Amino acid sequence: xxMMVNRTSAPAVRERSQGVGxxxxxxxxxxxxxxxxxxxxxxxxxFGYPLVRNVVMSFQDYTPATYFTGEAPxxxxxxxxxxxxxxxxxSSLWHTLLFTVGSLVGQFTIGMALAxxxxxxxxxxxxxxxxxxxxxxxxxxxxxxxWRRVLDQETGVVNEALQGLGVVSSAIPWLSSPDHALxxxxxxxxxxxxxxxxxxxxxxxxEIPREVREAALLDGxxxxxxxxxxxxxxxxxxxxxxxxxGFMSTVKILDLILALTNGGPAHATETLGTYTYQLSFxxxxxxxxxxxxxxxxxxxxxxxxxxxxxxxxxxxxxx
Amino acid sequence: xRLLPHRxxxxxxxxxxxxxxxxxATGCAAERDPGVYTIMNSGTDEPYHSWDQEVMDRxxxxxxxxxxxxxxxxxxxxxxxxxMASSGSxxxxxxxxxxxxxxxxxxxGLVPLEELGLSTATLSEGAISFGSHEGVxxxxxxxxxxxxxxxxxxxxxxxxxxPPRTWAELRETAAALTEGxxxxxxxxxxxxxxxxxxxxxxxxxxxxxxxxxxxxEAVEALEFVTSLLDDGLASRSxxxxxxxxxxxxxxxxNAAMMVxxxxxxxxxxxxxxxxxxxxxxxxxxxxxxxxAPIGGETYTIPRNSENPEREELAARLVAxxxxxxxxxxxxxxxxxxxxxxxxxxxYREEVPQLAAFxxxxxxxxxxxxxxxxxxxxxxxxxxxxxxxxxxxxxxPADALARAQAQVESELRSRx
Numbered sequence: 010x011x012m013m014v015n016r017t018s019a020p021a022v023r024e025r026s027q028g029v030g031x032x033x034x035x036x037x038x039x040x041x042x043x044x045x046x047x048x049x050x051x052x053x054x055x056f057g058y059p060l061v062r063n064v065v066m067s068f069q070d071y072t073p074a075t076y077f078t079g080e081a082p083x084x085x086x087x088x089x090x091x092x093x094x095x096x097x098x099x100s101s102l103w104h105t106l107l108f109t110v111g112s113l114v115g116q117f118t119i120g121m122a123l124a125x126x127x128x129x130x131x132x133x134x135x136x137x138x139x140x141x142x143x144x145x146x147x148x149x150x151x152x153x154x155x156w157r158r159v160l161d162q163e164t165g166v167v168n169e170a171l172q173g174l175g176v177v178s179s180a181i182p183w184l185s186s187p188d189h190a191l192x193x194x195x196x197x198x199x200x201x202x203x204x205x206x207x208x209x210x211x212x213x214x215x216e217i218p219r220e221v222r223e224a225a226l227l228d229g230x231x232x233x234x235x236x237x238x239x240x241x242x243x244x245x246x247x248x249x250x251x252x253x254x255g256f257m258s259t260v261k262i263l264d265l266i267l268a269l270t271n272g273g274p275a276h277a278t279e280t281l282g283t284y285t286y287q288l289s290f291x292x293x294x295x296x297x298x299x300x301x302x303x304x305x306x307x308x309x310x311x312x313x314x315x316x317x318x319x320x321x322x323x324x325x326x327x328x
Numbered sequence: 329x330r331l332l333p334h335r336x337x338x339x340x341x342x343x344x345x346x347x348x349x350x351x352x353a354t355g356c357a358a359e360r361d362p363g364v365y366t367i368m369n370s371g372t373d374e375p376y377h378s379w380d381q382e383v384m385d386r387x388x389x390x391x392x393x394x395x396x397x398x399x400x401x402x403x404x405x406x407x408x409x410x411x412m413a414s415s416g417s418x419x420x421x422x423x424x425x426x427x428x429x430x431x432x433x434x435x436x437g438l439v440p441l442e443e444l445g446l447s448t449a450t451l452s453e454g455a456i457s458f459g460s461h462e463g464v465x466x467x468x469x470x471x472x473x474x475x476x477x478x479x480x481x482x483x484x485x486x487x488x489x490x491p492p493r494t495w496a497e498l499r500e501t502a503a504a505l506t507e508g509x510x511x512x513x514x515x516x517x518x519x520x521x522x523x524x525x526x527x528x529x530x531x532x533x534x535x536x537x538x539x540x541x542x543x544x545e546a547v548e549a550l551e552f553v554t555s556l557l558d559d560g561l562a563s564r565s566x567x568x569x570x571x572x573x574x575x576x577x578x579x580x581x582n583a584a585m586m587v588x589x590x591x592x593x594x595x596x597x598x599x600x601x602x603x604x605x606x607x608x609x610x611x612x613x614x615x616x617x618x619x620a621p622i623g624g625e626t627y628t629i630p631r632n633s634e635n636p637e638r639e640e641l642a643a644r645l646v647a648x649x650x651x652x653x654x655x656x657x658x659x660x661x662x663x664x665x666x667x668x669x670x671x672x673x674x675y676r677e678e679v680p681q682l683a684a685f686x687x688x689x690x691x692x693x694x695x696x697x698x699x700x701x702x703x704x705x706x707x708x709x710x711x712x713x714x715x716x717x718x719x720x721x722x723x724p725a726d727a728l729a730r731a732q733a734q735v736e737s738e739l740r741s742r743x
Contacts, residue, residue: 073406076413077437091741162565163509164582185564187719273519274567275715275722290407291520292704293431 060306067299075295088296092288097276098301101284108195108280109259113252115199120206120251125236127207128214138211145204153268156197160184187277190270194278198265206251213247214240246319253316257309281305360635364394365645368409369423369625370402375594379661387648391641406431413437418630420642426458426467426626427521430700433461439629440464444643455667458694459626467626468650471664473589474620474688475529477610481603483510483584491585491607495552498610502561505584513556514574514583517566517718519711525621526571526587527553527714528695529609532619538706539698541713541732542725548612550724554717567715578604589623590685593663606684622692624664665689702739709734 067088069081092098127138144152159166160183168180183193217240225235241248263282266272272283279287281301289298367384371377381397388395398419400408406428412418413435424432432438441459442448448456448465459467477498479491487505492498502512517523530553531538536546556562562583563569569577571588572595578586579599587609596604611618627646632638648654655666659675665685666672676683696703713731716722722730 073410073431074435076410077435079414087741157568161568163511163563164565164577164580182564184568185566185719187715187721270568271518271520273715274719276519276712277719287708290403292708293406 063299063302063306066296067303069296071295071299073293081296084296088300092297092300097279097284100276101279101281101301102304104191104278105260105280105282107191108198108262108278109256111192111195112198112202112259113255115195116202116206116255117248117252119199120203121210123203123207124210124214127211138207141207142204144201145208147201149201149264150268152197152201153265156200157184157269160193160197184270185274187275190274190277194266194269197269198259198262201265202255202259206255209247209251210244213244216247217243249319250316253312253319256312257316260308260312261305281308360638362638364396365421365638365642366396366398366419367421367423367645368398368400368405368412368419370400370405370425371397372399372401376662379658383649383654383658384645387645390648391644393641393645395645413630416634418632420629420632420638421646422628422630423625424467424628426469426472426622426624427695427703429459429467429626429628430461430696430703432628432630433464433466434701437631438466439631439639439643440466441468441629441643441646444629444640446643446647450668452667452669454622454689454692457697458622458624458667461696461700467628468646469624469626469667470650470655471659471662471666472622472624472689472692473591473664474622474685474692475526475587475589475609476606476620476684476688477585477608478578478588478592478604478606479585480578480581481605483581487584491605492610493607494610494614494616495612499556499559499561502556502585503559506561509582511561511563511577511583512585513562514569514577514586515553515556515562515566516569516571516574516587517553517714518568518570519708519715521707521711522570523567523714524707524711525623525695527710529587529618529620531710532621532693533609533611533616537698538710541706541709541735542729546728547725550713550717550728553714554724557718564718567718590663590665590682593682606682608684608688617691618688620688620692622689622694624667702742705735705738705742709738 066081068083068085069075070084070087071081075081123141127134158164160168162168162180162182162185165183167183168177171177172180182189184190221239221243222235225239230238261282262280263286266278266280266283267286270278272279272287281304285298285301285305287298288294288301292298365388369380371380377397377399380399384395384397402425405424409418409422409424409432418437422432422438442465446465446468455469456465458472459465459469477491483505484491484501489501489504492501498513505512516526527549530549531546534545534549534552536543536549540546557564557566563577566574571592574583574586575588575592575595577583578588579596579602596602608618609620627650629639629642629646632642650667652666652668652671655668656671656674656678658664659666659671660678663679663682665682666675672686672689676686695707699706709731712734713722713724713727716727716730717724721727
């Protein structure tokens with residue numbers, strides 16, 4: 010995907026650098042700004058404003074009364090202090106980390122395996138590949154609600170099957186035990202994320218010329234050597250994109266967990282996403298909710314920068 | 329889609345920005361049509377929505393206006409109303425859950441109903457306290473609900489047991505009814521309001537109080553509920569079940585009894601082959617008074633500084649929507665209990681199947697009666713303690729001690 014984008018944007022960059030040499034006139038510069046203005050305006054209104062508002066809100070005593078009176082006194086670092094010293098914040102952060110890393114490792118490994126599998130042509134491979142996309146098309150809330158039933162301790166299909174096959178002797182408390190819930194939620198999220206990983210990685214694999222693979226095999230590299238020594242390094246830009254985009258959508262997870270466990274049992278699946286939801290919309294403490302939201306934004310920003318750098322490096326390599 | 333770092337065609341953002349700016353410029357100053365009044369509620373489900381519309385149309389016609397019903401899902405009602413408050417576009421009548429009333433009343437954004445000529449003279453004490461915050465009456469109630477113990481008549485008859493009235497009887501009965509895949513009892517123990525609401529009858533009937541969570545009465549109540557799960561009389565999945573899930577389990581025959589509210593009636597009625605009845609929630613000892621939480625919606629009137637004259641007509645609409653006749657009519661259809669004492673008695677005769685709820689409501693109290701706007705702090709702490717104890721993560725005593733500490737520190741940071 011990125012390669013496609015890079016390829017189309019590369020000539021544009023070149024043309025612009027030639028244009029700079031010629032020196033645009035005043036009219037030209039105005040025209041340039043006019044072209045940029047709509048996008049800038051859009052960004053300011055729909056991204057800039059909420060972002061700044063959220064940061065400001067985290068320093069305010071923002072309660073339901075604020076909506077009526079418009080008054081939200083500044084309280085300095087009080088919200089930040091209250092949230093950062095809360096045990097629930099630390100455990101939410103830890104759960105978010107486990108959830109994100111667990112989901113990404115699972116999604117990526119299985120997605121890559123499937124992508125490699127489908128890169129060999131065999132009858133019905135196209136049909137099967139399309140069918141595997143289904144989890145991606147299902148709304149998160151629907152997936153969560155269905156999985157909640159499927160994983161129910163007593164009446165869920167999974168336990169019935171496992172017990173029927175004699176794999177386990179007693180029902181596994183997938184979602185009802187604090188020791189199991191986080192793992193179960195990660196497993197469901199892996200199931201949801203596999204199609205995304207598979208599609209992008211499959212696209213990446215198609216970009217690698219057949220000859221390169223064949224040459225590696227001819228030179229005596231085994232399938233593992235060929236994969237880790239040739240294919241994976243060549244797919245580095247795609248892999249980076251998959252992982253960074255996957256990270257950004259996973260770290261802020263909310264809907265899936267709300268539908269599956271509501272952050273429970275006993276806060277075992279509380280992540281930063283559900284924690285900020287709890288604070289803002291259940292406790293109506295919008296200031297503290299904003300603090301957690303800001304922490305999430307900060308974390309995502311770090312990875313956005315990594316993503317942009319990776320993108321730019323990829324672009325430069327190609328020029 | 330998010331995987332494409334795409335560039336939208338420039339026309340789109342431009343249009344979007346123009347639309348947004350136009351909205352910003354005109355949104356706040358929108359004139360209200362004097363002939364149209366809006367009522368916001370959470371009645372998104374049919375047939376409730378149509379039933380409400382019928383009554384609203386009738387009351388609108390009586391007052392010579394058209395009434396528009398604006399329904400949003402229950403969990404989005406408060407955030408939505410707050411957003412509307414900030415842009416001064418609140419509806420003429422706002423129907424909110426009784427437990428959210430203090431939050432709104434506290435802001436000063438609601439008009440005391442007595443100022444608008446709605447008298448409390450004929451109302452029962454319970455109805456007044458349900459719609460009041462700090463002694464001021466802001467919300468008129470139409471009907472209320474509470475929790476009861478539903479039981480499967482056939483299963484109990486087969487086992488030859490009577491519906492339980494005390495905790496000890498509940499344990500015995502549940503044990504006698506637990507068999508194979510079937511549990512004796514189903515409850516909801518979610519950490520959200522569903523589970524907390526269901527824990528309150530045990531806590532309150534035992535003399536416990538949310539303001540004193542580490543007291544022996546509270547610990548005893550939590551120990552009792554925990555023991556039901558530990559002894560295998562109720563499913564451990566309770567920590568993931570909403571009250572609707574509990575109802576499904578009961579209907580599917582996976583539980584012989586359940587704690588639930590009258591709002592499950594429409595779903596229960598879809599299964600005419602299932603014979604059920606309902607009694608009051610069992611109490612710790614014979615003769616003790618059951619104290620269950622009271623729930624329900626209140627009709628409030630948000631301040632309308634631009635058109636204060638609208639408030640008065642809105643009050644007339646509220647009065648019309650909550651007359652004893654309207655209460656009885658709605659309660660019979662929607663399986664709630666009328667607030668008006670006389671209407672409640674007539675309801676008992678007309679719907680004997682749900683008579684237990686009429687009794688339950690007499691002694692029930694609202695969640696916000698003692699702690700007002702701080703209820704969500706208590707609710708959060710109780711939900712956490714409930715789940716910690718039920719999953720074995722902490723003993724009931726430790727879980728409640730932590731909850732008490734959590735409430736105290738939370739309240740300190742608020743003041």
